[in-house]
Amino acid sequence: MAVMNFLASYDAIPEDDVPQRVALLRETMATGRAALFAELRAHRPVFSTPVGVFVTRHPDVLEVLSAPTTFTVGVFGPALEDVLGAPFILARDGADVHWRERGYGQLVLAAEDAPRVRKLTARIADQVLDEAIARGTDTFDLVQDYARLAVARVAAAYLGFDGIEEETLHSCTRRMQWAFAINPGRDPEIHAAGVTAGRELHDRVAELITRRRAADPADGPDDVLGRMLRTRLPAEYGFDDERVNANLVGYLTGYQQNATQCTATALKELVVRPEVLVEAERAAGEGDPARFDAFVWEALRFHPFVPVTPRLCVRDHVLAAGTPRQTLIPAKSVVLACFASAMFDEEVLDAPAEFRPGRPPAHNLVLGYGAHDCVGRYAAQVIVPELVRRVLLRPGVRPLPGGERDLDYAGTPFPQHYRVRSGRAAVTTT
Template sequence: MDFLAAYDAIPEDDVPQRVSLLRQGMVADKAAVFAQLRAQRPVFSTPVGVFVTRHPDVLEVLSAPGTFTVGVFGPALEDVLGAPFVLARDGADVHWRERGYGQLVLAAEDAPRVRELTASVADAVLDEAVARGADTFDLIQDYARPAAARVAIGYLGFTGIDEDILHGCTRAMQWAFAVNPERDPGIHAAGVAAGRELHDRVAEVIARRREAADGTPGDGPGVADGDGLGAASGRGAADGAAPGRVSDDVLARMLRISLPAEYAFDDERINANLVGYLTGYQQNATQCVATAVKELAVRPQALAEARRLAAEGDPARFDAFVWEALRFHPFVPVTPRLCVRDHTLAAGTPRQTVIPAKSVVLACFASAMFDEEVLDAPAEFRPGRPPAHNLVLGYGAHDCVGRYAASVILPELVRRVLLRPGILPLPGGERELDYAGTPFPQHYTVSSGRPAGNAT
């Protein structure tokens, strides 16, 4: 379909028709629309915002938080969290300061232990899914969702909170702030209520840990188990219960840090940050497991090679397959920014465009990662591309502050699936992600690898 010809044929003042065509194009074949925009209208002004589709231009937008702010979704995110948050603000006080805080508590050096934790959680959840005895199971509901939540319980420190609450609340929250462009009041209210519920649950966890005096999720001082993180695999274990007890999760670290009073960093700020981290993680991880498996499954050669590397245990080579798979289906295909002052984008190039103040600018990661002028043969599946060509974890001032955790959790969740050759999408159903009327995939059927009729 010639998207631009169809778009231009709609009179400029027929905004609903133009918006409807845009939405249709994005759902039906986003990649084709982006390819045409990159070639013919790389900076494309529409009633819903200015699509920025070329790799250098997306980087330019995301590198200038003083001009392109998170003001499009920041207020909704703060409503949902009930507090300021790093992804909801730009500038000195909240963003810059709490970005540093995030880097401290989501420590890069946790990565090996988080990978171990993820491996043990993933194996336990897969065993449960297979043990149900059916020939198939749902990779999202039966695996990715509980596995991601249990990693959050063990690593971030949501001790004692049921994994269904963690998942359900963050889904409502993400829906409200990130994928509710019309600001539907019902969706917004559901997100705010979910944020409140998580806040109250986390407040209880914090109170219990403060009582325990050392910030650990154990039943009193002295229960620390030494190496931290790696011990957690339990399903929503209560504080102090053996499974899920860890000595040094992210919440424990937050409770130990003591900042000077002028930062006003009290337990409410800790609560908002912890809930915010989960909101930036739970749906993302759940979806990415499914889409990475899908993108590998539709490429049998890549899948076979990924399985071989998974078994070889060379994480660097295996992980590159997962990140390349996600380039074809990123969790965040487009991130919106609010232009707060006139800005000349792509200055000195043929596509130079003045973006007027108050425009919504749509930085299209999913397009930038296929920019033919930057990437070599972008349509080819080539693990190990230069890191700057993969924008799955964002870019610039607001790129993923949880990237060290994400960079081990996601590949390991996928690796544990590929290590079981019997688990794979049904033939012909490799692309069948079922969104069930929500913005996030809800179901993806895979064979369980059990011989038919064997229920033991």
């Protein structure tokens, strides 16, 4: 079946045959998502299904994400708090946890950190690339031998997870994120594995906090954990070391897997466009890394790490009021805000199918939008591009010819393997 005939095929299935409709929808999402979204934007931009209401137009996605008291994170919030064992900003709406602790997060994940985090990332990335190349093999795995390790080492140095093994940081967050963010059927084994991983990471961080307290935080490093331990908030906020623990682990859970996969997927999107790759390589070697960053964020527009984000509509809401697509969203509906569709909305973006670095910021929703956009966006905006940039500064380190699209997920929701040639020695570029 051609994807562009999806609606005809879907409508031909009897309305009461929910399993068959859901199976068709999931298969099409897995094998032809871009074409499916194009069809929905053109013919059914607000599409009600048994798994939720798909919202595909850019203004409508922004409307959903701009109204957190109507469209809440109640779809995944409870699962996330099970995994973390505590409240967290991404799992809550309102002043009690979300807005208060979001403000706290912006304080400790400071915007002014970006320049030094970029330098830190460059240094660590070069070290990990050197290690991968020094093994002496013709190829190495960009995900396992580079991205996951570099991302974890940046977490250790910037967030403050010093002394906790890279594999622990990576494997725990993989199980945790799988449990709360990519487990729509609420598979109990996946959920239990995430809860176990969350407890393991909590306990390791509790030991770390104890060590840091004993050593006097005032003399400790200027990392995120150090700032948290030195911060004094009013007692009524109840911000004890358990809250420090939950927030630090929460930051890591939103970072480790996403930064790892973005490194691989952004590189993939560049190398499958040879003419774009040449321009990106040129920008990578220039003195202004911000020009290169635009290539990475445009690449991720084509392969966002969160293509769809769910919300729970808690009261009746008229979406896109006054437009031909005006739709009443009933209370208790699950609403699926489709980032991957909104970023290709022909009525908002000029030539969305073209690769154009430097599009207006509102046209790129990779780091989210609204109350629950990425709280660590200032660091993320330099870490992810710099990880890709350090690869492109190694002329021989590229995916195998013919294997440019060969991301291997190995039965998981996250890219696990991406083979690249070893190339030659590192090119030193500041």
